Amino acid sequence: MDATHQSSPTKHPFPFLTSQISIKSCPKPTHYVRKPIATPRYLRILAASPSAETSTPAAAAASSSSIPSEMKAWTYSEYGGVDVLKFESNVAVPEVKEHQVLIKVAAAALNPVDFKRRLGKFQATDSPLPTVPGYDVAGVVVKVGSQVNGLKEGDEVYGNINEKPLTGPKQFGSLAEYTAVEEKLLAPKPQNLDFVQAASLPLAIETAYEGLLKAGFSEGQSILVLGGAGGVGSLAIQVAKHVFGASKVAATSTEAKHEFLKSLGVDLTIDYTKENFEDRPEKYDVVYDAVGQSDRAAKAVKEGGSVVVLTGAVTPPGFRFVVTSKREYLKHLNPYLESGKVKPILDPKGPFPFDKVNEAFSYLETNRATGKVVIYPIQ
Numbered sequence: 444m445d446a447t448h449q450s451s452p453t454k455h456p457f458p459f460l461t462s463q464i465s466i467k468s469c470p471k472p473t474h475y476v477r478k479p480i481a482t483p484r485y486l487r488i489l490a491a492s493p494s495a496e497t498s499t500p501a502a503a504a505a506s507s508s509s510i511p512s513e514m515k516a517w518t519y520s521e522y523g524g525v526d527v528l529k530f531e532s533n534v535a536v537p538e539v540k541e542h543q544v545l546i547k548v549a550a551a552a553l554n555p556v557d558f559k560r561r562l563g564k565f566q567a568t569d570s571p572l573p574t575v576p577g578y579d580v581a582g583v584v585v586k587v588g589s590q591v592n593g594l595k596e597g598d599e600v601y602g603n604i605n606e607k608p609l610t611g612p613k614q615f616g617s618l619a620e621y622t623a624v625e626e627k628l629l630a631p632k633p634q635n636l637d638f639v640q641a642a643s644l645p646l647a648i649e650t651a652y653e654g655l656l657k658a659g660f661s662e663g664q665s666i667l668v669l670g671g672a673g674g675v676g677s678l679a680i681q682v683a684k685h686v687f688g689a690s691k692v693a694a695t696s697t698e699a700k701h702e703f704l705k706s707l708g709v710d711l712t713i714d715y716t717k718e719n720f721e722d723r724p725e726k727y728d729v730v731y732d733a734v735g736q737s738d739r740a741a742k743a744v745k746e747g748g749s750v751v752v753l754t755g756a757v758t759p760p761g762f763r764f765v766v767t768s769k770r771e772y773l774k775h776l777n778p779y780l781e782s783g784k785v786k787p788i789l790d791p792k793g794p795f796p797f798d799k800v801n802e803a804f805s806y807l808e809t810n811r812a813t814g815k816v817v818i819y820p821i822q
Contacts, residue, residue, distance in 0.1 A: 510545065510585055512536060515822075516619030517800045520573040522563030525808070528801045534575065537615040537623040544594050545586035546624055550642035550794070550819040551617040552579035553807050554674065556608050561804075570614040577617030578603050580624070581632060581642035582821075591626045599638075602629040603645040603768040618800055620821055630773035633780040639794050640787040643815035644678075648776060648785075650753070650766040651679035654731060655687055657764055658749040662688035664728035667720065667743055668709075669736055672700045674815045675753065676733045677707060677788045683731075684708035685784040686776065693727065695720055700813065737761040788814030797821050 516534040519527040539545045557576050560569060581601040584594050594600065604624045605612040615622055632641045660666065666683045670676040671694030683689040685708065693711035694704050701712040713720045721742035728748045730740040735755025744750050750761035757763050779785040794817040795803035807816045 514620035516575045536621045539588050541588040541590040543588045543623045544584045546582040547585045548821040549582040549638035551577050552642045553816045568610045575616045575619050579645045580617035581638040599632040600629040601632045601641040606768045630770045639819045643787045647674040648678045649772045651682045654751040654764050658729045660729050663690045665691040666729045667727040668694040668731045670734035671704050672696045679731045680707045681785045790814050793817045794819035
């Protein structure tokens with residue numbers, strides 16, 4: 444561990460065990476998934492009503508009188524690969540500030556920013572080590588701060604707990620039994636979604652939505668999404684089509700995922716292993732680059748158009764985009780989620796049980812996931 448991050452037990456934000464513990468693997472819930480007959484086997488497009496199993500674990504603990512002083516959580520005390528992650532059983536439950544609520548976490552999702560942060564790519568703006576990782580959360584409010592006026596104990600909520608993903612993200616993340624979150628970052632969980640489905644959404648759907656806003660995307664325009672089968676790409680397709688009213692949506696993927704893309708609303712699928720999308724004659728009002736190909740994306744955009752760049756170098760007219768988490772975005776999107784026009788998408792290998800977070804990270808870091816990797820149940 445870096446010496447600048449060492450501190451005595453009395454000053455440390457939470458105590459740690461010295462060795463990793465192991466608990467019995469939690470069985471994966473299976474009955475909450477409803478797959479359309481034509482849905483490819485590698486895909487889960489989820490729009491089912493919440494089941495008892497995925498809705499009740501957190502609700503059962505939705506009382507401030509039952510909050511323990513310590514909890515189970517995943518932590519890391521140094522930057523590095525998956526091996527730095529430790530599963531701890533005596534992490535202090537975070538204190539709730541006046542504008543925060545304490546959430547009993549029901550489910551959490553992993554994002555590329557989680558492992559990039561763990562690898563130390565954002566050290567200059569990161570919170571101090573040790574860290575409880577995790578951005579996306581869905582759960583039940585069990586305690587409210589003195590200045591909270593829109594949420595109460597028992598409310599089912601979801602959100603991205605970090606307003607700025609790369610600038611001072613929280614030391615206490617969502618991969619824990621409890622997490623403290625500002626009220627302004629949380630929205631009511633869509634009524635038709637269970638906790639697993641809701642947890643898969645916040646960071647990715649906020650990134651998709653705000654990125655299109657920043658690009659000036661509007662009804663009747665065309666868009667090309669690079670990396671359409673990924674967590675952000677699959678939601679950018681749906682948001683562009685069903686929220687903004689795109690006239691045409693094109694997306695890149697391997698040929699094996701073309702039917703999946705079409706099920707999301709894609710009008711033109713491009714197999715990036717067989718052709719260069721930038722060499723096609725058709726150009727687009729906006730190119731949403733979720734894979735780091737800004738130089739090529741710049742050749743596929745119309746004159747006066749925009750390229751949203753999430754990763755890699757930026758080539759004009761591309762612009763670097765990092766989301767700012769806001770509950771207003773989620774509240775605006777909730778009706779589209781509740782109507783089924785926009786659907787959460789889970790990778791079929793999940794959800795991963797809480798004691799298998801390291802395995803879930805290893806899988807995510809292969810870059811083979813379709814949709815989101817979710818951790819459930821948190822217990």
